[in-house]
Amino acid sequence: xxxxxxxxxxxxxxxxxxxxxxxxNYYGRTKNKxxxxxxxxxxxxxxxxxxxxxxxxxx
Numbered sequence: 001x002x003x004x005x006x007x008x009x010x011x012x013x014x015x016x017x018x019x020x021x022x023x024x025n026y027y028g029r030t031k032n033k034x035x036x037x038x039x040x041x042x043x044x045x046x047x048x049x050x051x052x053x054x055x056x057x058x059x
Contacts, residue, residue: 010035 017031024034047053 020031020034024031027034029037043053
């Protein structure tokens with residue numbers, strides 16, 4: 001099954017974006033993939049504390 005991706009616009013300072021680019025280059029990722037990894041990490045940490053976020057909770 002083909003994955004579908006949602007688009008999300010992020011507004012941030014040029015300084016922060018430059019630092020994110022530096023970090024993503026260090027890890028050999030795009031800025032987009034680096035941000036995606038950070039979001040996944042944050043969700044995992046949240047779910048470890050508060051429990052799994054199910055579809056029923058989202059709706």
